[in-house]
Amino acid sequence: MGLKFSQPPSSPFKAPGFLSSFRRASSRQPSFNPPLQSLHPSIFSTLRRPPAVKPGDFIPLFSDCVSAASSRTQEYLGFQDPEDKFHPSPETLTQVPSAPRTFQKHVSLNMADAFSCTAMTPEQRVLLGADWVWALLEKPTKTPKVQIAVQVLHLPRRKEAEPTEAPSSDSRSESVQMARLEGGHRSVQERLVDFCSSVGKDCYALFLFFGRKNDRENVYGVLSNNFEAAVGKCSKIDRTLIENFFKGSRYLHTCSFIVIVLIKCLKKSFTGDVMNNASAFNVK
Amino acid sequence: MAATQDMKGKGEGGDQNFDYMFKLLIIGNSSVGKTSFLFRYADDAFTSAFVSTVGIDFKVKTVYKNDKRIKLQIWDTAGQERYRTITTAYYRGAMGFILMYDITNEESFGAVQDWSTQIKTYSWDNAQVVLAGNKCDMDEERVVSVDSGRLLAEQLGFEFFETSAKDNINVKQTFERLVDLICDKMSESLDADPAVTTGAPTAKLTDSAPPLQQPGCNC
Numbered sequence: 001m002g003l004k005f006s007q008p009p010s011s012p013f014k015a016p017g018f019l020s021s022f023r024r025a026s027s028r029q030p031s032f033n034p035p036l037q038s039l040h041p042s043i044f045s046t047l048r049r050p051p052a053v054k055p056g057d058f059i060p061l062f063s064d065c066v067s068a069a070s071s072r073t074q075e076y077l078g079f080q081d082p083e084d085k086f087h088p089s090p091e092t093l094t095q096v097p098s099a100p101r102t103f104q105k106h107v108s109l110n111m112a113d114a115f116s117c118t119a120m121t122p123e124q125r126v127l128l129g130a131d132w133v134w135a136l137l138e139k140p141t142k143t144p145k146v147q148i149a150v151q152v153l154h155l156p157r158r159k160e161a162e163p164t165e166a167p168s169s170d171s172r173s174e175s176v177q178m179a180r181l182e183g184g185h186r187s188v189q190e191r192l193v194d195f196c197s198s199v200g201k202d203c204y205a206l207f208l209f210f211g212r213k214n215d216r217e218n219v220y221g222v223l224s225n226n227f228e229a230a231v232g233k234c235s236k237i238d239r240t241l242i243e244n245f246f247k248g249s250r251y252l253h254t255c256s257f258i259v260i261v262l263i264k265c266l267k268k269s270f271t272g273d274v275m276n277n278a279s280a281f282n283v284k
Numbered sequence: 285m286a287a288t289q290d291m292k293g294k295g296e297g298g299d300q301n302f303d304y305m306f307k308l309l310i311i312g313n314s315s316v317g318k319t320s321f322l323f324r325y326a327d328d329a330f331t332s333a334f335v336s337t338v339g340i341d342f343k344v345k346t347v348y349k350n351d352k353r354i355k356l357q358i359w360d361t362a363g364q365e366r367y368r369t370i371t372t373a374y375y376r377g378a379m380g381f382i383l384m385y386d387i388t389n390e391e392s393f394g395a396v397q398d399w400s401t402q403i404k405t406y407s408w409d410n411a412q413v414v415l416a417g418n419k420c421d422m423d424e425e426r427v428v429s430v431d432s433g434r435l436l437a438e439q440l441g442f443e444f445f446e447t448s449a450k451d452n453i454n455v456k457q458t459f460e461r462l463v464d465l466i467c468d469k470m471s472e473s474l475d476a477d478p479a480v481t482t483g484a485p486t487a488k489l490t491d492s493a494p495p496l497q498q499p500g501c502n503c
Contacts, residue, residue, distance in 0.1 A: 116336075124341050133338050142336065143314075143364055175344045178357065195339060198369040 070219050072096050077210055078217035093210055094131050094152045095119070114139070122172060126179035129192030147203045148223070151192045153239055155211045190237045193227040201225050207242050220246060302346065302355040306466055307377055308459075311399055312384035313392035314363030317418040320449035321384065322360045325459055330450055337362040339370045347463060354463065375406035379469075380462040381413045385433075387446065388425040393417075393432070400440050410473070412465040413442045416458055421448040 073096045076088050119132045131152050135144035183191055189207065196203040205227055209220040222245045230237050310318040319337050323329050326343040342359045359378070361371040383399050385392040396415065403413060415437040417428060430446055437444035443461055447454040 118335060118338050120338065121341055123343075124338065127341070128339050130338070144366065175342065178344065179342070195370065198373075199339075199366050203366075 069096055073210060073219055074217060077219070090154045090210075093154070116142075116144075122176050123179045126176055126183060126188075127191065128195040129188045129190070130195065145202065147196075147199065148206050149192055149196055149203060150206045150208055151188065152208045152210055153242075155213070155216060187236070187238045189239060189242060193231075193237050196225065197228040209243070212243070212246070222246075301353065303352040305355040305357060306379045306463065307357045307359070308380045308382065308462060309359045309361060309374060309378045310382045310384060311361050311371070311402070312363055313386070313389070313395050313399075316363065316384045316386040316389065316392045317449050318363065318382075318384055319360050321382070321416070321418060321447065321455060321458075322358055324449040324452055324455045326358065328452075330452075332450070336364065339367050340374055347460075349463065349467065356459070356463070358459075372402060372406045375403065376408075378407055378411055379466045381407070381411060382416050382458060382462060383413055383442065384416045384418050384447075385428065386419050387417045387428045387433070388419055388422050390427045393428045393436075396436060396440075400442075410469055412462060412469060413440070414458055414462045414465070415440070415442040415444045416454075417444075417446040419448060419450070420446040420453060421451040 073093060076093055076096070079086070079088075081087070114137055116135045116137055117132060118135070120128065120130050125131060128149070129151055130149040132150050134148045134150065136146045137143065138145045186194065192205050192207075196205045202225070204223055204225045206221055206223045211217060212220055222242050227237060230241060235241055310322060312318055314336060315334060319335070319341075320330060322343055323331075326345050337360055340359060340361050342357060345356045345358060347354050347356060359374050361367070361374070381403055383396060383403070385396055387393075400413070403411060415433065417430070417433040420426075433446065434444050443465065445454045445458045445461070447458055449455060
């Protein structure tokens with residue numbers, strides 16, 4: 001089992017952009033057991049595990065959390081209820097990686113000052129295109145040093161979970177409709193890219209695909225701080241454009257590699273220009 | 285008043301049954317309590333947990349004034365500098381601002397002048413502003429006196445309140461005063477140039493104005 005990275009051979013953003021895609025490799029056959037009864041360790045059991053790292057070192061903690069969250073998400077993606085009664089909503093799936101419980105470990109180890117995971121409100125999901133935002137915080141101001149804004153894309157059958165979903169209450173529904181008007185004709189992908197580019201190069205957009213057409217059980221992702229380059233090339237930033245980055249994948253990386261890349265983004269340990277960043281993904 | 289047409293409309297999204305819609309912004313340094321202030325007003329809720337606002341967010345609240353239904357679209361802005369490009373983009377078309385500082389934070393008070401400049405730069409001339417010194421429940425940690433706040437407000441031409449989202453002090457009053465100021469400005473503009481509206485309003489919002497009322501409130 002592992003997360004795999006790939007670098008498209010010809011990317012419209014390759015120069016001067018920073019981009020990589022990854023997929024979470026399937027580790028098992030589809031389960032016919034409910035996820036909560038799965039033989040795989042649950043995210044909760046993972047969180048109960050005693051920390052094997054120094055309290056100040058958040059990288060392994062973040063790695064554990066991302067790995068656990070993606071494992072849990074994958075369980076749900078691959079689950080088929082033989083009685084066809086259990087249907088986790090796409091909204092629930094979206095919330096799995098951003099659930100406070102996923103990252104409460106940081107809080108318990110006083111990491112809240114160094115790292116944050118902020119779930120967006122329904123209005124923000126529409127306005128900014130993000131489902132949640134990870135950030136490495138600067139002490140003592142708690143100002144974000146680096147951010148990764150994450151948008152989850154579901155398969156068409158789950159499409160209603162994308163940020164256009166109307167919440168249940170009337171007032172919420174009203175405000176979400178207003179937010180859509182503010183967004184104009186931009187796609188939710190464009191809104192995320194606009195948000196990240198308006199913040200700066202230290203704000204990365206991460207599009208997470210919970211399943212793809214021919215691989216419904218895996219989690220794929222595309223990460224960049226330069227998607228706006230597509231606008232200059234007159235390309236519309238939408239799901240199709242982002243999925244193009246999965247074509248012709250040559251480079252495969254392990255689960256830990258994706259976490260390392262995310263951490264490097266968070267720590268901004270990439271040095272030099274963005275071209276160096278892009279080439280970093282080519283090194284296995 | 286140039287924005288009257290925008291204010292009087294029934295073509296916006298969501299619940300379209302309203303007479304006017306006012307776009308309001310809450311601005312100020314990070315951690316002065318903007319989000320808590322909005323939560324207290326819109327949801328009558330408060331939590332001491334601090335979650336820094338990412339970019340921008342908003343809530344909608346409907347109030348009544350002289351039998352007119354006024355929808356308030358209240359934008360909660362992130363105070364951190366990194367979001368300034370996003371937040372200032374929403375200044376355009378705003379009719380009112382609540383410029384907030386923290387009475388226990390001298391730096392946030394010192395930044396009021398800069399925020400005022402931001403309003404002048406990115407908003408329109410007729411935008412109304414209320415200066416709010418928040419966290420007045422924390423008097424033992426106060427570093428900005430009431431007089432200092434009031435004096436600065438006078439110098440800048442703003443109304444002034446000391447507020448507490450935690451203890452629900454002057455929260456509703458701040459919004460009500462801002463709505464009153466906007467209504468007054470609207471009426472002034474209508475008097476100056478009635479042609480700016482698409483249709484003659486049936487009543488000025490300031491005609492025999494009682495206090496701003498909430499639905500079901502007899503006050």
